[in-house]
Structures are given as C-alpha cells and as structure tokens.
Amino acid sequence: MKNGKARQVLVAGGAGFVGSHLCDALLAEGHHVVCLDSFLTGRRRNIRHLYRDSRFDLVEADVVEPLPPRLKRRFDYVYNLACPASPPLYQADPEHTLLTSVLGTRNLLHLCEDTGARLLMASTSEIYGDPEVHPQVESYRGCVNTTGPRACYDEGKRAAETLCFDFERGGRAEVRVARIFNTYGPRLDAFDGRVVSNVITQALAGDPVTIYGDGRQTRSFCYVDDLVDGLMRLMTYEGPPPGPVNLGNPTELTINELVERVLRITDSGSPVTRKPLPVDDPTRRRPDVTRAREVLGWSAKTPVDEGLRRTVAWFEEEREREEGRREDTRTVGAGFSERTPDSAVSI
Ligand code: NAD
Numbered sequence: 578m579k580n581g582k583a584r585q586v587l588v589a590g591g592a593g594f595v596g597s598h599l600c601d602a603l604l605a606e607g608h609h610v611v612c613l614d615s616f617l618t619g620r621r622r623n624i625r626h627l628y629r630d631s632r633f634d635l636v637e638a639d640v641v642e643p644l645p646p647r648l649k650r651r652f653d654y655v656y657n658l659a660c661p662a663s664p665p666l667y668q669a670d671p672e673h674t675l676l677t678s679v680l681g682t683r684n685l686l687h688l689c690e691d692t693g694a695r696l697l698m699a700s701t702s703e704i705y706g707d708p709e710v711h712p713q714v715e716s717y718r719g720c721v722n723t724t725g726p727r728a729c730y731d732e733g734k735r736a737a738e739t740l741c742f743d744f745e746r747g748g749r750a751e752v753r754v755a756r757i758f759n760t761y762g763p764r765l766d767a768f769d770g771r772v773v774s775n776v777i778t779q780a781l782a783g784d785p786v787t788i789y790g791d792g793r794q795t796r797s798f799c800y801v802d803d804l805v806d807g808l809m810r811l812m813t814y815e816g817p818p819p820g821p822v823n824l825g826n827p828t829e830l831t832i833n834e835l836v837e838r839v840l841r842i843t844d845s846g847s848p849v850t851r852k853p854l855p856v857d858d859p860t861r862r863r864p865d866v867t868r869a870r871e872v873l874g875w876s877a878k879t880p881v882d883e884g885l886r887r888t889v890a891w892f893e894e895e896r897e898r899e900e901g902r903r904e905d906t907r908t909v910g911a912g913f914s915e916r917t918p919d920s921a922v923s924i
C-alpha cells in the first residue's frame with residue numbers, strides 16, 4: 578500500500594464510469610471504500626464485482642438530500658464525483674444537475690468540516706466554457722454562457738469550486754479541485770451520448786457514425802486509468818494548497834480525427850453521418866498540464882490509440898456478453914443492439 582496506511586474513503590458517484598475505476602484503485606491500494614450513489618447515471622454492474630469485498634460498502638442516496646446518518650462518521654478522504662457528465666443526461670433534468678453540484682458539494686463539505694476529512698471535487702474543463710485562451714491554463718477564468726443548455730452543468734461546477742475554495746479560505750475543510758478534461762475507457766455507458774462511446778458502439782455495429790457539426794471542433798481525451806492516478810495523487814498531495822489542477826491528456830484531436838482513429842481500430846466500414854452541432858458546443862479544448870506535472874509529478878501516460886484499443890476491446894466483450902444474455906433468455910427487449918447510442922439516453 579502506498580503511504581503505508583489504510584484510509585477510510587467515501588466516493589460519491591462511485592458507481593459511475595470514473596468513480597467505479599477509482600473504487601477499484603483505492604481498494605487495490607488497501608483502503609476501505611464507501612460508495613455513495615443514486616444510480617442516476619451509474620450502473621450496478623460497474624461495482625458488482627466489489628460487493629463481496631469486506632472493505633467495500635454501498636450507500637444508495639442522492640447527494641442533493643441531507644446525507645444518510647450512516648455516513649456521519651469519520652472519513653479521511655471524500656471524493657465528490659457525483660454528477661452526470663454526459664451532455665444529454667445532465668440536460669435531461671437541468672435543475673437537478675445544478676443542485677447536485679451545489680447542494681451535493683455543500684453536503685459533502687459539511688461532512689468534511691464535521692469530521693476532518695479532505696474533499697476532492699471532480700470539477701471539469703467545462704468551467705472554461707468555449708475558451709478564448711488556448712490551451713486552457715488554470716488561471717484562465719473561462720467563457721461560459723449562463724443562459725444556455727450547458728450552464729446547469731458548467732455553472733454548477735463553477736459554484737461547487739467556489740464553495741470548495743470558500744471552505745478552504747475559512748479553514749473549514751481541506752480541499753482539492755481537479756479540472757477534468759474529456760476522459761474515456763472501459764465502462765463508458767454505450768448509450769449515454771458521449772462521443773467516444775457513441776462512435777465505438779456505432780462502428781462495431783456497422784451503423785453510421787455520428788459527427789456533430791463539421792467535426793473540426795477539438796477535444797483532448799485522457800484514458801481513465803491515467804485520470805484515476807491523477808485524482809489519487811491530487812488527493813494525497815500534502816504541500817501548500819495547490820488551487821485547481823487540470824487533469825487531462827494534452828493530445829488534441831478534432832472529432833473528425835477521433836472518428837478516423839476509431840474506424841481504423843475497429844476496422845469498420847461504417848459511413849459517417851453529420852448531425853447539427855449542439856448549442857454552445859465548445860470549439861476547442863486542450864489542458865495546460867504544467868501545474869499537474871510540477872505539483873503532482875503527473876502526466877497522462879497512455880497514448881490515445883492504445884487507450885482506444887483497450888476501450889474497443891472492452892466494448893467488444895460487452896457486446897458478446899449481451900448477445901449471450903439475450904440468447905439465454907430468448908427475450909426481445911431493450912438489449913445492447915436494439916437501442917442506438919445517438920438516440921441516447923434512457924436514464
Ligand atoms: P457518470 O455519469 O458515469 O458518473 C456519475 C455518477 O454520479 C453516477 O454513478 C451517478 O449515478 C452519480 N450521481 C449523479 N447524480 C447524483 C446525485 N445527485 N446523487 C448521488 N449520485 C449521483 O460520469 P463520469 O464520467 O464517471 O464523471 C464522474 C465525475 O467526473 C462527474 O462529477 C463529472 O462531472 C466529472 N467529469 C468527468 C469527465 C469525463 O470525461 N468523464 C470530464 C470532466 C468532469
């Protein structure tokens with residue numbers, strides 16, 4: 578175990594894509610993990626393999642509500658990942674998304690204040706909005722449209738950051754704020770509407786691959802294991818308060834380039850189909866990761882093609898598992914291949 582001591586860790590949003598990998602990594606390091614999740618966008622199958630581990634516990638609750646009494650206990654570390662991250666999903670109930678970031682973070686900060694735990698907030702590159710500064714450095718204050726459909730997420734995260742730094746300034750809690758850039762890997766939900774899961778699912782099925790707009794908008798994609806390593810380093814960092822820290826892979830790709838790579842890796846003949854660009858879709862995204870490198874000694878290690886190959890392999894296994902399940906039950910229902918990723922999103 579790193580640092581030689583088993584910690585008590587709460588992972589809010591632990592049944593989600595990133596959160597479930599974080600639970601795995603924390604348990605692998607010997608810590609005790611309580612996963613707090615409402616299963617709004619998370620899935621039981623992401624964490625089912627942990628149910629038999631005596632160091633793992635699950636509490637089903639919504640962070641917007643007062644925390645259940647069984648969580649009013651001592652934790653060393655509280656990771657706040659609870660929030661839908663996919664645009665169609667966080668826009669499905671914008672009021673709840675905003676409150677999840679604001680009230681949820683407040684509830685968890687109070688828990689930290691009461692028990693002495695340190696909180697890590699999963700913030701986002703979205704707080705930079707449609708950025709005028711490129712690459713995005715932590716000192717850049719962002720360009721967010723407060724009235725648009727993405728604001729419930731972006732402004733919620735901005736307010737959550739504000740709460741964190743107010744608690745830090747007031748000496749009420751120790752905080753760490755990670756500004757996470759687009760992350761991908763196994764356990765992405767095939768139907769939550771994000772670009773990597775959409776195009777892989779479409780390419781494997783031989784369906785048309787959807788590119789929104791002209792595909793020249795850029796994102797920088799980080800493999801999930803690298804991100805989890807960065808989150809854990811940031812949480813355990815013991816120097817002076819570092820302020821917000823960008824975590825992401827600076828390799829910047831247009832969406833057209835991402836799609837080309839996925840089609841090559843999957844050896845798919847899927848055609849490309851164009852759909853309108855969503856409102857306020859940011860034009861470019863690339864993290865300046867100088868602070869993460871200097872403060873945490875962290876940088877993303879996994880080349881994008883390697884990460885995409887691992888992700889594609891996982892999606893292929895999922896398809897096989899799903900087909901096996903359908904053959905077993907001989908039911909015709911909402912199976913893996915009956916839904917389309919672009920129609921997305923049954924929560
Ligand atoms: P996800 O949707 O897979 O996971 C979010 C988890 O939070 C789910 O298990 C969901 O059920 C849970 N949740 C949502 N609202 C909740 C609530 N009110 N109460 C309790 N649980 C709730 O998303 P993800 O990709 O794993 O993202 C995890 C975190 O990282 C999010 O906070 C997201 O904003 C942040 N983030 C992710 C990315 C990315 O590319 N994946 C980028 C930037 C920031």
Ligand code: UDP
Pocket residue numbers: 663664759770771772773775776787788789790794796832854855858859919
């Ligand atoms: N996108 C796309 N096809 C899809 C899904 C998304 O071209 O099937 C685009 C989307 O418009 C955006 C980029 O891919 O420009 C990343 O989208 P995602 O929802 O994954 O993340 P975010 O917009 O939050 O960065």
